[in-house]
Amino acid sequence: MPPIAQLAAAAAATRSYPAVPGLPDIAITSEIVAAIRAGAWIVFNLSGGKDSSAALFAVNLQLDSLGHPRARRMAIHADLGRAEWDSTPDTVARIAASADVPLTVVRRAAGDLVDRWIQRFESGKRRYEALETYNLIGPWSSASLRFCQSEMKAAVIGPALARMLRGQQIISVLGLRRDESHNRAATPIAKADLRHAKAGNRHGTAITLWHPIAYWNSEDVFRAHGTLGITLHEAYSIWGATRLSCRYCIFASLHDLSASAAAPANTEAYRELVGIEARSTFPFQPTRWLADISPHLLSGGLRADVERAKADQLERRHLEASMPAGLRYVKGWPPRMPTLAEAEDIAAARRPILARHRLENRYPTGSAVQARFAELRVAAGRQMSS
Structure with a gap:
């Protein structure tokens, strides 16, 4: 039996509680059932999206059937600031109120997600100027670097729960589904979350992540909204x-980018993000410029800036491709010293990129690049030995 099928079979064996008519059972384990019966805190992670809302309402009903006290349930929402739809805070509040669970809203202290994207590019420019990176780093989060989720949500919610519910057993409910993406295909029903409550910590705090709708599909989720009378966000x-x-x-x-751009309340944010594309020369998605979604919303000047950015992106990628492949980033970078010819190629490739972003060219010659690599290798050696 394939591993996922084994997980499904194991989960099915624990599904001994009646589902809502017309909806699938929730995925639950014997450990989660035991924690619920012991009165663990149940915390619903609410984004305002359909999955987290469906998980809240479906689990609430199961908790009632298990005799779990409603006084030990709460919802939590990580507000991403300008990146959020204007209606999201109110939608989240309405959903929590209709489910009769108190809501806590948390925010990253160092600014919102748009600030984080801007800060990332500014930091990337400083590092590129200092020849601490081989290629210029763009502002955006990505499939391989999801700081929009890790830093802005998990790293804000986790510590908040550990503080608010210190010494408690906490079940953190997330509306993740296996059919959403390849990366989520192996989402477990439940797992210990040791990031913010280490095993054996002195307070006795324990956090478990629970994914009760892991086996649901999108149709199930929308059906739950209709069946249970859940508020649906205006985005849908x-x-x-x-x-x-x-x-x-x-x-x-x-489709979804276009749907968002069609909402007048999102226009200002659209222009701000396109402005970051234009300044950075990095498209919002690897193969798609946000500027191309609704160019009619942009001023003539901003459209011209984007066209220059697209041309500059092509030049930057060509220049970076011309740099010695054997010196590209690896753990413990740089891997070796460049030859003088390689160092001269690096200096020549960096020159127009530095100029495009108005950065100081601190290492304009091959010998200067070699000297900088020598400094970096010493620093990397110290880090590896410490």
């Missing part, structure tokens, strides 16, 4: 999006 009900996250998500489809 008015603008026809298939999923909700930020106004503009680095994972969003062309």
Whole structure:
């Protein structure tokens, strides 16, 4: 039996509680059942999207059937600031209120997600100027670097729960589904979360992640909204999006980006993000410029800036491809010293990129690049030995 099928079979064996008519059972384990019966805190992670809302309402009913006290349930929402739809805070509040669970809203202290994208590019420019990176680093989060989720949500919610519910057993409910993506295909029903409550910590705090709708599909989720009377975010009900996250998500489809751009309340954020594309020369998605979604919303000057950025991106990629492949980033970079000829190629490739972003050219010659690599190798050696 394939591993996923084994997980499904194991989960099915624990599904001994009646599901809502017309909806699938929730995925639950014997450990989660025991924790619920022991009165663990149940915390619903609410984004305002369809999956987290469906998970909240479906689990609430199961908790009632298990005799879990409602006084030990709460919802939590990580507010991403300008990146959020304007209606998301109110939608989240309405969903929590209709489910009769108190809501806590948390935010990253160092600014919102748009600030984080801007800060990432500014930091990347400083590192590139200092020849601490081989290629210029763009502002956006990506499939391989999901700081929009890790830093802005998990790293804000986790510590908040550990503080608020210190010494408690906490079940953190997330509306993740296996059919959402290849990366989520092996989502477990439940697992210990040791990031913010280490095993054996002195307070006795324990956090477990629970994914009760892991086996549901999108149709099940929408059906739950109709059956249970759950508020549906305007992104779906008015603008026809298939999923909700930020106004503009680095994972969003062309359809969903277009749906977001159609909402007048999202226009200002659209122009701000396109402005970051224009300044950075990095498209919002690896193969798609956000500027191309609704160019009619942009001023003539901003459209011209984007066209220059596209040309500069092509030049930058060509220049970076011309640099010695054997010196590209690996753990413990740089891997070796460049020859003088290689160092001269690096200096020549960096020159127009530095100029494009108005950065100081601190290492303009091959010998200067070699000297910098020598410094970097010494520093890397110290780090590896410490």
